[in-house]
Amino acid sequence: MDFDFSDEQYMLRDSVRDFLTKDCTPAEIRRIWEDPTGRSPQRWKKLGEMGVLGLTLPETYGGAGMDEIDLVLVLEEAGRNLLPEPLLEHTAVGAPLLAKAGTEAQKSEWLTKAAHGDATISIGLAGAPYVQDATADVVILEENGELHAATQDRLTLTPVQSVDGARRLFKVTAELDAETRMGDANGDAAWAFDHAAAATAAQLVGVADAMLQSAIAYAKEREQFGHKIGSFQAIQHKLAETFLLVESAKSAVYYAAYALAKGLEDAPIHVSVAKAYAGDAERRANYESLQTFGGIGFTWEHDLHLWLKRGRALEAQYGDSDWHRRRIADWVYTKA
Amino acid sequence: MDFELSAEDAAFRDEIRTWLEERRELIEKTRAQTAEYGGEKALELHRVWEKELYNGGWAGVAWPKEHGGRDASLFQQALFTEEYVRARAPERINRLGLGLIGPTLMVYGTEEQKKEHLAKILSCDEIWCQGFSEPGAGSDLASLRTRAVLDGDDYVINGQKVWTSQASYADWIFVLVRTDTEAPKHKGITFIIADMKTPGIEVRPMKQINGKSGFAETFFTDVRVPAANVIDKPNNGWKVAMTTLGFERGTGLGSPMVFNRQWKELVELTKETQRYDHKASEDPDIRKRIAQGFIETRVFELTNKRVLSQLSKGKQLGPEASLSKLFWSEMEARLEELQIDTLGPRGELATGSPDGGEWFSEYLYARASMIYAGTSEIQKNIIAQRVLGLPKE
Numbered sequence: 001m002d003f004d005f006s007d008e009q010y011m012l013r014d015s016v017r018d019f020l021t022k023d024c025t026p027a028e029i030r031r032i033w034e035d036p037t038g039r040s041p042q043r044w045k046k047l048g049e050m051g052v053l054g055l056t057l058p059e060t061y062g063g064a065g066m067d068e069i070d071l072v073l074v075l076e077e078a079g080r081n082l083l084p085e086p087l088l089e090h091t092a093v094g095a096p097l098l099a100k101a102g103t104e105a106q107k108s109e110w111l112t113k114a115a116h117g118d119a120t121i122s123i124g125l126a127g128a129p130y131v132q133d134a135t136a137d138v139v140i141l142e143e144n145g146e147l148h149a150a151t152q153d154r155l156t157l158t159p160v161q162s163v164d165g166a167r168r169l170f171k172v173t174a175e176l177d178a179e180t181r182m183g184d185a186n187g188d189a190a191w192a193f194d195h196a197a198a199a200t201a202a203q204l205v206g207v208a209d210a211m212l213q214s215a216i217a218y219a220k221e222r223e224q225f226g227h228k229i230g231s232f233q234a235i236q237h238k239l240a241e242t243f244l245l246v247e248s249a250k251s252a253v254y255y256a257a258y259a260l261a262k263g264l265e266d267a268p269i270h271v272s273v274a275k276a277y278a279g280d281a282e283r284r285a286n287y288e289s290l291q292t293f294g295g296i297g298f299t300w301e302h303d304l305h306l307w308l309k310r311g312r313a314l315e316a317q318y319g320d321s322d323w324h325r326r327r328i329a330d331w332v333y334t335k336a
Numbered sequence: 337m338d339f340e341l342s343a344e345d346a347a348f349r350d351e352i353r354t355w356l357e358e359r360r361e362l363i364e365k366t367r368a369q370t371a372e373y374g375g376e377k378a379l380e381l382h383r384v385w386e387k388e389l390y391n392g393g394w395a396g397v398a399w400p401k402e403h404g405g406r407d408a409s410l411f412q413q414a415l416f417t418e419e420y421v422r423a424r425a426p427e428r429i430n431r432l433g434l435g436l437i438g439p440t441l442m443v444y445g446t447e448e449q450k451k452e453h454l455a456k457i458l459s460c461d462e463i464w465c466q467g468f469s470e471p472g473a474g475s476d477l478a479s480l481r482t483r484a485v486l487d488g489d490d491y492v493i494n495g496q497k498v499w500t501s502q503a504s505y506a507d508w509i510f511v512l513v514r515t516d517t518e519a520p521k522h523k524g525i526t527f528i529i530a531d532m533k534t535p536g537i538e539v540r541p542m543k544q545i546n547g548k549s550g551f552a553e554t555f556f557t558d559v560r561v562p563a564a565n566v567i568d569k570p571n572n573g574w575k576v577a578m579t580t581l582g583f584e585r586g587t588g589l590g591s592p593m594v595f596n597r598q599w600k601e602l603v604e605l606t607k608e609t610q611r612y613d614h615k616a617s618e619d620p621d622i623r624k625r626i627a628q629g630f631i632e633t634r635v636f637e638l639t640n641k642r643v644l645s646q647l648s649k650g651k652q653l654g655p656e657a658s659l660s661k662l663f664w665s666e667m668e669a670r671l672e673e674l675q676i677d678t679l680g681p682r683g684e685l686a687t688g689s690p691d692g693g694e695w696f697s698e699y700l701y702a703r704a705s706m707i708y709a710g711t712s713e714i715q716k717n718i719i720a721q722r723v724l725g726l727p728k729e
Contacts, residue, residue: 003641231727236720251638329623
């Protein structure tokens with residue numbers, strides 16, 4: 001038994017972390033907030049070159065042929081650094097979904113481009129009123145129990161504005177037909193939902209960790225009443241409790257990735273455990289980090305709110321913690 | 337990343353599982369009779385079971401082979417615990433001997449001390465208790481005041497220990513005493529062992545709020561203990577004690593099987609129990625808390641596996657053990673509270689009452705879990721200072 005990652009998986013995580021630390025700074029995030037498209041083609045291309053965008057796509061399409069376990073630490077880093085670009089929609093869900101359920105024509109049209117960052121795939125699953133990056137080359141939509149791969153000419157988009165200026169959300173109406181239809185919807189839509197929820201949970205852990213670590217660093221420096229505020233028990237206890245939640249959430253998130261990678265029958269339940277717990281952990285980190293920073297954390301100039309807003313937005317995606325608790329309860333009380 | 341057992345670990349697991357399975361009848365009989373009798377009779381039944389474990393070579397799997405153990409890795413120790421719990425095998429009655437003083441003697445004891453005690457600890461012919469806490473020294477253990485004064489070849493001990501579990505039937509005690517009142521408090525402490533039959537040692541059982549008397553106060557009045565019974569050196573006892581408490585950390589990791597079973601039984605209870613105007617399993621709040629119980633027990637089990645995986649690669653178990661203890665103790669308290677809440681008005685009925693049960697007693701003991709072996713507040717201090725590096729002052 002080895003509930004840990006391989007050296008190669010840690011190396012991939014480190015190279016993504018190094019790249020995003022330099023490229024995806026808070027200043028860059030603020031620039032993105034003000035930018036009309038809110039997207040950096042250069043960063044997207046670079047992620048393509050690193051092999052990240054098509055990580056789980058088959059090698060025949062230019063992917064790395066890896067799995068959800070290889071991807072999960074990368075998603076965590078995307079959360080930690082507030083990556084604006086749709087890594088979740090594209091890499092964690094859309095591209096592998098197309099590979100799994102698309103027609104031969106759809107696959108040969110888009111997958112190799114998707115692996116290289118020459119095309120972007122987004123997703124709009126049932127129950128989601130807004131689609132992230134609906135300006136993508138392909139938006140996979142769920143409608144009436146079917147999955148469709150829609151190109152821009154089929155879509156009418158109305159932008160909506162998130163308090164997180166790096167998110168680009170749209171209301172979408174679409175003209176869908178036999179040409180846009182992908183494979184069997186039932187199984188694949190659920191697959192997509194669980195992959196999206198698990199990937200969001202991974203990002204939530206990254207966001208939470210970033211906020212917590214910055215609060216810890218601040219508590220070690222900030223002095224009041226002749227002491228570092230990190231020496232006060234109230235602060236110590238908040239941060240210790242939050243740390244326990246975030247560290248524990250990692251266990252759930254990593255196992256959910258494993259369950260999906262191995263196609264375990266009860267993978268959806270493990271996904272729900274991860275999404276619920278990661279959402280709760282991030283919420284706690286969200287509160288305690290602002291509380292630790294105090295007044296300065298409430299200024300627009302301070303970077304904390306960039307994370308507070310992303311974290312809060314992600315909590316509500318693909319079922320919030322309470323929704324996933326309900327899913328678990330229903331499973332508990334209906335199984336034999 | 338994989339969750340399969342290695343061939344060696346699977347064989348270990350199968351071996352203990354089979355051994356316990358073959359003794360199912362003895363196990364059930366012991367459990368039934370200890371529940372019925374209590375006191376001396378129960379103790380005798382436990383001793384018989386401990387002998388059975390000893391004869392099978394299962395009494396102290398973590399111990400080195402040279403002292404009669406199996407050199408079991410931390411992971412194998414966890415496997416042993418899981419199988420032991422799965423089989424509902426009887427409570428161990430010499431945990432302090434096997435888990436704390438035995439390993440401490442292996443590190444700090446003289447050859448004489450090891451020869452005198454280790455084998456008897458393993459065979460359960462010598463049951464040990466722990467004399468650390470005092471009425472005035474709980475969380476702040478280093479402020480202890482039980483005094484030991486050198487007189488010829490003996491130390492004369494005067495003072496009082498509290499929360500000495502099993503003191504009423506223990507054969508030996510390991511105790512922290514103050515031997516230097518001038519030195520800074522951590523530097524004037526000596527770790528010494530004593531025969532519980534030594535004149536002057538008086539045990540008074542303490543009844544706890546859950547009605548049980550497993551703990552005691554232990555009074556020392558002019559108790560003469562040979563200086564040869566000091567472990568390591570005089571005034572170096574704090575260092576020895578930290579090693580001892582370090583061994584306790586491993587057990588602080590907790591047993592996922594215990595909590596998984598507790599949760600499953602709770603689910604069944606909600607299905608059977610009418611709570612106010614509807615079945616508990618149909619109450620949205622109960623369902624939410626049951627789901628949360630599932631989530632927390634799963635997260636606990638998974639985190640345990642992550643920690644054990646890292647330990648098996650050579651990482652030492654340090655202050656991270658505080659994370660585990662904090663997590664499982666508070667999780668257990670929530671599960672027990674959910675049980676009481678599920679029962680509604682029946683929750684207050686005592687063991688032995690018509691319609692009554694053990695639940696309230698268990699619930700109270702779960703609340704104690706947030707106090708013993710380091711309170712939750714102390715664990716948070718340890719996490720903050722030693723894991724997160726926040727300043728002490």
